[in-house]
Amino acid sequence: MTTLSPEQQAIIDAPLDPLSVVACAGSGKTLTAVRRLIEVRKRLGDHRGRVALLSFSNVAVKTFQSKYQALAQNLPAGIGRDRIEIDTLDGFITSNILRPHAYRTMGTTRTAFLVMGNEPFLKRFTFKVSYSLEEESHPLCITKMHIGLQTEDVCFYYANNNQKVALDTAYALNIVNCLGRNGAYTHNLGRYWCHRVLSEQPAILRALARRYPHILIDESQDINTLHQAILEQLMKAGTKISLIGDPSQGIYEFAGANCDFLTQYEQRPAIKNYALTRNYRSVPSIVELANNLSGRSDTADRAAPETLPGAFFIAYKNENAERERLVAAFGAAVLAAGLKRQCSAILCRGRGDLLNELSGNAPIGQGLVKGFAKAAILRDKLQDYLSAFETIASCVAGLLADPPDNLVAMITRPASYPEARSLRREVWKFTRNQDTGLPSALLAAKSRWHTLLLERSRNFLALLQDRFDLETADNLGRKLAKTKLLDAPLMVGGDLVTAQDARIRVDTVHQVKGESLDAVLYLAARKDVVALLGGVKTEEGRIGYVAVTRARNLLWLGVPANSLEELRPELLSRGFQEHLLSPSHP
Template sequence: MTQASAEQLQIIGAPLTPMSVIACAGSGKTFTAVRRLAEIRRQLGNHRGRAALLSFSNVAVDTFRQEYQMLVQNASVGSGPSRVEIDTLDGFITANVLRPHAYRTMGARQAAFLVTGGESFLNGFKFNTDTYPREITKMQAGIDDGQFFFHYADNDNTRTLNTAYASGIINRLGQIGAYTHNLGRYWCHRTLAAQPAILRALARRYPHILIDEAQDIGTVHQAIIEQLVGAGCQVSLIGDPNQGIYEFAGANGSFLTRYGQRAGVSNLGLTRNYRSVPAIVDLANRLSIRADTADRCAPRTTHGAFFVSYRNADRENLITSFQAAVAAAELDPGRSAVLCRGRDMADRLAGNEGAPGQGTVKGLAQAAILRDRNKDYLGAFKLVTACILSLLADPPQGLVARLVQPARYPDDRPLRRLIWAFTRNADSGLPDSALTADTQWHPLLLERIRALLTTVERDHELAGVGNLGQKLARRGLPSAPLVTAADLTANDEPPRIRVDTVHQAKGESLDAVLYLANKEHAAALLAGVNTEVGRIGYVAVTRARNLLWLGVPANALEELRPTLLARGFQEAGVGAQGR
């Protein structure tokens, strides 16, 4: 997209007032938001305040930063382009509230630091449940009627914790300066409430904030935004309520919908879909009761929305058939995906079974599998980092989080490079997963970990634990490779199409999508966007540019077929050559 539409121009050039922008899927939100950010900064003129564009994922933030940089290079964006910040909402509150100021409210003697779950001292902060103690990183915070409550997910169910009990654990953790991703929002709200001068200064520094993917705003984020609005900050939201799929955090899109009804907030929209072919846009309209228009014309190759039945025993054959259909439609399998509702099913279909071994060895084995079979070097690095730091006698608090966030913690890059090299190099670092696990892989692992810890102690003054042999015992490792030769040679074949969850694919634009649903998921999709499961289905549908397949269980097909046809699906193999 190079030219703004009339709808986009209305948003980009609007006066400096709060806005609520309801945008359909594929409507060019990135294009619009970045240019709106530049226009806000231009209209601010010599005002020393900063304009901020915030979102919810590092991928989105990287895209925004690249787009803004190109805009700066290719066109004049007005005065003060440097007084612009692009970050995640959590990154914003970390930099401006948690790291410099939260320790006072937490009762800590040092700056607050993030913990991710790989720190050994967190064993003393597990919380009890009806079944077994859970990691503190699994505790969620929410706000209802102005009061905090705490809960955790138990499969698809949400379990509420006793507030006094949960608060006691959180406060104990806070007194050493530690917070988890979710509890950071809790401490941000408490800090801004307890230190109003910080809130006033923050509103002066950021007089205008634009929040993308605003349907993902949960109850605690919402409360923080209300604090900023109350202090005089003008907040604009852009998003699609029909893609609110984080209901466990209260992020169901309702805040975005209601925000546009406030006095003084301009209510605008983006209704043109630049991503999908007309058949998929028509389907999305029927599901969401919208009337968005497709910018694209129908291609000559096979395209559109189809349903196909499957039996659980034949899911692999269905994926193979889908991959063949992607190739026949001349689409890119690398930009296509099989999407599932749950992580467990996605892992099974992707072949991501759990690694053998116990404790730290199990984590390192999983890292080797991710690297060698899945080519997931970042995932392997994160696992190796947590495992290596668990083998240090007294690692600095928050070091795991610092090592996996290099942009925010540049001072830790030398240690990060050392662990990256260990992770990537199977010849001198994390051993090759094709080696026999108990007799070849494990002895090499022990030898190389010892060498790595020696280097870490020499160059970074971080001593290792004294009982390394016990920490890295080979219990649970098989007399077989971690990854079979067949799995590794499969990497020489055309890449197998990606299998992932809908949540992980949110925000992406994919050439082709197979949404593998059970009866409940398919029925919820067809019923529309009034439930979270229905919205998850809607997100899966609207990821697809050209081709969408909906996998429906064979035993539910007869019941669902009339509704499938009424919504605009075609049956695969029946009139499937173009539309």
């Protein structure tokens, strides 16, 4: 895409009113949103207010920032180039509301800090709930407590995978307030405290609305009820909010994001409505498939390339060797089509399923050892160093005698705790270095891997005590027991991604949302395929739709072989082609 379409130009040139933009996948939202951001700031002239462009992932934010920097180089200095803010929505409310102002509402004297869920002090705040009248109550993790708004009333529930359990409001509020008095919040509780700050400290709300007269929000289908409540507060105080998104890509319903704010926003009288209906990302056959799944009628801008493009389904047996053969065939197809393996991905439904599959469903320990094993798999199998680092930070805190309550936040949040740079560097070294830090997941777990983990953890903890006065807890050997480890590599069955295809990324659908990929292999279970074919009316169906629409040129859908006969007719009718995996393929 080298020139702006009439649809895109209309959005950029729209009046300085709040907008509702419903956009299809691959519609050039990034370029349109950044140019609209520049245009709004330009029209504000000498007004000292800032214009914010917000999204929901760090990947999206970096893309926006890169595009803005490229465009801003040619802008005149007088249009307020320094009065632009690009961030995640949670990052925006954290930096503007939560960290500077929430301590007063929380009833604490310390700056609020984020907890990841494994901090030792949180053991005092585990809570219990019964899944049914017949079952006993189970201790639950505070990070899985979710908060929503029903009309004006706050409600609390526990969400674990697809299971939701309502919590007694008074009981949940007591836990939340106790945590607040410690200055601690989870991602979900942070939004709750922001809403309360704006309600109980109206001067902060007025100042924030003056500072940000215009806010644009990308991926608006991911706004949950608490996000919406905060945005409604800002709108009442005078901020003009513009929403850009695609309801067909709403895949965070489990976190309270049901697309209602986006789909109903256009009905408000002061809102100007626009649409983006041209797909610049995918080849025509993938766009046609996406239209068949979503009921849309978007247009493909690209012509079909000469190399074999399109959407295919391919049967596989749920066995390690068969999955590896499928992955090898996919890697060969990517090369044959002249595509880049480093710009392609193998996708699975969920992180838990992915880790189980990559570890061959082998027992990987318990307690802190299980955390270290998980980090090794994240690093060595998924190449996900950040998640491995965050997991290690929580495990290390669990090995200390009396760590600061905010230690994990200090290690994992560099922008909030610049003074912890040296400590953070040492944790990164331990995470990344297989020779002196976290042992390789290819080693036999119970004997070699565990022996090295114990030895290196002792050395690392001695360093932390010497340099940072962080005292090691007693009974280290018991905390790092080898219980439930097998004497086999953590990565059972060899690499899912072979050395030949080492640059092909393995990830979840949620992690690649918002990205464009040359080729995608969606490794699906039967229920995932059924949901995909059912369209975008359910969250599971939308997850499949997101996987499909990431692909620029080549899409493979891995279908369980025992479900193929049942599913083949509808797969063909939707626009997939069948691809056969040769028995002789390596």
